[in-house]
Amino acid sequence: AQSVTQLDSQVPVFEEAPVELRCNYSSSVSVYLFWYVQYPNQGLQLLLKYLSGSTLVKGINGFEAEFNKSQTSFHLRKPSVHISDTAEYFCAVSNSWGKLQFGAGTQVVVTP
Amino acid sequence: GAVVSQHPSRVICKSGTSVKIECRSLDFQATTMFWYRQFPKKSLMLMATSNEGSKATYEQGVEKDKFLINHASLTLSTLTVTSAHPEDSSFYICSAVRQGDGELFFGEGSRLTVL
Numbered sequence: 740a741q742s743v744t745q746l747d748s749q750v751p752v753f754e755e756a757p758v759e760l761r762c763n764y765s766s767s768v769s770v771y772l773f774w775y776v777q778y779p780n781q782g783l784q785l786l787l788k789y790l791s792g793s794t795l796v797k798g799i800n801g802f803e804a805e806f807n808k809s810q811t812s813f814h815l816r817k818p819s820v821h822i823s824d825t826a827e828y829f830c831a832v833s834n835s836w837g838k839l840q841f842g843a844g845t846q847v848v849v850t851p
Numbered sequence: 852g853a854v855v856s857q858h859p860s861r862v863i864c865k866s867g868t869s870v871k872i873e874c875r876s877l878d879f880q881a882t883t884m885f886w887y888r889q890f891p892k893k894s895l896m897l898m899a900t901s902n903e904g905s906k907a908t909y910e911q912g913v914e915k916d917k918f919l920i921n922h923a924s925l926t927l928s929t930l931t932v933t934s935a936h937p938e939d940s941s942f943y944i945c946s947a948v949r950q951g952d953g954e955l956f957f958g959e960g961s962r963l964t965v966l
Contacts, residue, residue: 741888775957781893782959783859829894835885837948837955841894 741766742841743832745842750822760815762830772813773831773839774804782833785830789813800824825849855947864935865966872930872961874945880925881947886918889942889960901928921963923952925950935965 746761764770771790775783787798794806806816813830829847831839854877865869874884882903887895898910899920907920916940919931928947933940944960 751891780942780962781961782855783946783957784955785955806903828854836953837945837946839885839895840897843894847887 741768741770741832741834741840743830743840743842745830745843745845746813749848752847754822754849754851755819756823757816757818758820758827758847760828760830760847762813762815762842764811764813764830764832765849766811766832766834768834770832770834771836772799772804772806772837773804773833774813775814775829775831775841777827777844786815786828820847820849822849822851852965853955853960855945857943857945857961859961860959861962861964863964863966866936867934869931869933870963872932872933872943872945872948872963873960874928874930876926876947876949876956879947880950881928881940882950883948884922884928885946886928886930887944887946889944891942895944900928932963935963937965938965940965 742765742825744763752758773788774786786802788814789796789806797803802817829844830842832841858873858874884901886898889895898913901920901922903922909915922928942960942962945958
């Protein structure tokens with residue numbers, strides 16, 4: 740069995756400030772890890788994914804995440820956010836390719 | 852880039868009717884597609900795995916007779932909500948695994964409202 744915990748349901752942040760979204764997972768086997776962004780009434784857009792190799796993963800729109808196996812974490816960061824980064828962010832894990840288990844989501848609200 | 856299209860994007864129906872939602876990979880073939888359900892302000896819950904040419908695999912707690920899934924071709928999977936009730940109102944999202952490189956793509960979602 741596996742599970743995903745997103746520790747913050749909402750993260751308010753000022754424009755041009757850094758942001759970190761926390762994600763912890765549990766699994767008895769190796770997993771693939773993902774971060775997706777969802778804008779209102781839309782589907783999911785992949786920000787980045789970790790499959791293997793380097794633990795620091797760079798994604799689109801200036802986002803990056805670091806896989807920490809010992810802490811079973813996969814936190815997402817962006818050094819400087821824009822108003823357009825206001826959205827819902829989902830962390831997801833998979834041990835069977837394509838079949839994802841999602842965290843509860845973190846709402847990021849960027850204000851001027 | 853690869854696109855997964857869902858149709859309709861929004862549908863409103865009366866209680867007791869059936870609604871079909873299509874998930875179509877527009878420029879690639881997908882032997883496997885997945886269906887998720889998302890309640891308002893909630894996360895996505897996997898409903899079922901749809902495999903081309905075979906029966907869908909449903910997650911625990913998902914009613915097979917309620918949510919009929921058909922994956923008749925390598926580019927199309929359909930979800931039919933039978934005898935819909937207001938509690939079936941939700942956002943339904945599909946994803947498709949691209950044959951060959953295994954990349955995963957999500958559709959834009961379909962919002963079902965049952966009156």
